[in-house]
Amino acid sequence: xxxxxxxxxxxxxxxxxxxxxxxxxxxxxxxxxxxxxxxxxxxxxxxxxxxxxxxxxxxxxxxxxxxxxxxxxxxxxxxxxxxxxxxxxxxxxxxxxxxxxxxxxxxxxxxxxxxxxxxxxxxxxxxxxxxxxxxxxxxxxxxxxxxxxxxxxxxxxxxxxxxxxxxxxxxxxxxxxxxxxxxxxxxxxxxxxxxxxxxxxxxxxxxxxxx
Ligand code: HEC
Numbered sequence: 001x002x003x004x005x006x007x008x009x010x011x012x013x014x015x016x017x018x019x020x021x022x023x024x025x026x027x028x029x030x031x032x033x034x035x036x037x038x039x040x041x042x043x044x045x046x047x048x049x050x051x052x053x054x055x056x057x058x059x060x061x062x063x064x065x066x067x068x069x070x071x072x073x074x075x076x077x078x079x080x081x082x083x084x085x086x087x088x089x090x091x092x093x094x095x096x097x098x099x100x101x102x103x104x105x106x107x108x109x110x111x112x113x114x115x116x117x118x119x120x121x122x123x124x125x126x127x128x129x130x131x132x133x134x135x136x137x138x139x140x141x142x143x144x145x146x147x148x149x150x151x152x153x154x155x156x157x158x159x160x161x162x163x164x165x166x167x168x169x170x171x172x173x174x175x176x177x178x179x180x181x182x183x184x185x186x187x188x189x190x191x192x193x194x195x196x197x198x199x200x201x202x203x204x205x206x207x208x209x210x211x
Contacts, residue, residue, distance in 0.1 A: 083153065087153035088147040090147075090149030092178055103173070112124075132161075155169065
């Protein structure tokens with residue numbers, strides 16, 4: 001008997017919310033019915049100014065940006081053949097310290113060595129297993145003459161069979177990897193009594209874009 005009453009009360013409450021043409025129904029949970037959202041330019045009861053806008057908290061770094069002295073570096077060179085050319089002039093502003101080279105080595109061995117090989121000869125395990133064409137060895141004139149910016153460009157966007165690493169590596173990490181590849185090349189060239197400077201003709205200008 002009590003069960004029947006309880007059921008009737010619940011059914012009564014539920015039905016009282018039903019809408020018909022001449023009765024809008026009772027609203028039992030107004031918070032869920034009437035949204036508390038404000039219009040974009042409403043007067044807001046909080047915030048820096050009275051408009052309904054939110055500002056990022058202090059010190060927030062835009063996604064994918066590298067913090068530099070004057071602000072943030074965001075790579076804006078497009079992923080096109082022209083962009084590849086344009087990237088020649090972008091300078092690696094990350095100081096080449098022992099720590100940076102060590103960081104570059106660590107990242108290189110995780111992300112690049114599977115194809116390029118730990119020494120950069122293009123004989124990583126992915127190639128050795130078979131089925132994947134060997135990437136170019138880093139120890140050839142064409143790669144010696146690549147500008148740092150072009151390497152950064154290729155790491156950012158990928159090239160043909162090589163995929164992009166822009167989501168795995170921050171700009172700073174990409175520059176560290178570039179330093180490490182240069183370090184590998186430098187060591188090899190030194191043994192032959194040469195230097196990278198013999199191959200680098202492009203004047204690299206500082207064209208950092210900052211936010
Ligand atoms: C899946 C295998 C693979 C991985 C992983 C890979 N690469 Fe490559 N990479 C290639 C291939 C293949 C090419 C040749 C692309 C072409 O020119 O067609 C290449 C080319 C390059 C070049 C020469 C670009 C040019 O302009 O000719 C550089 C520099 C390079 N890779 C650096 C890296 C770095 C740094 C990483 C790690 C962050 C990496 N690669 C990871 C396969 C790979």
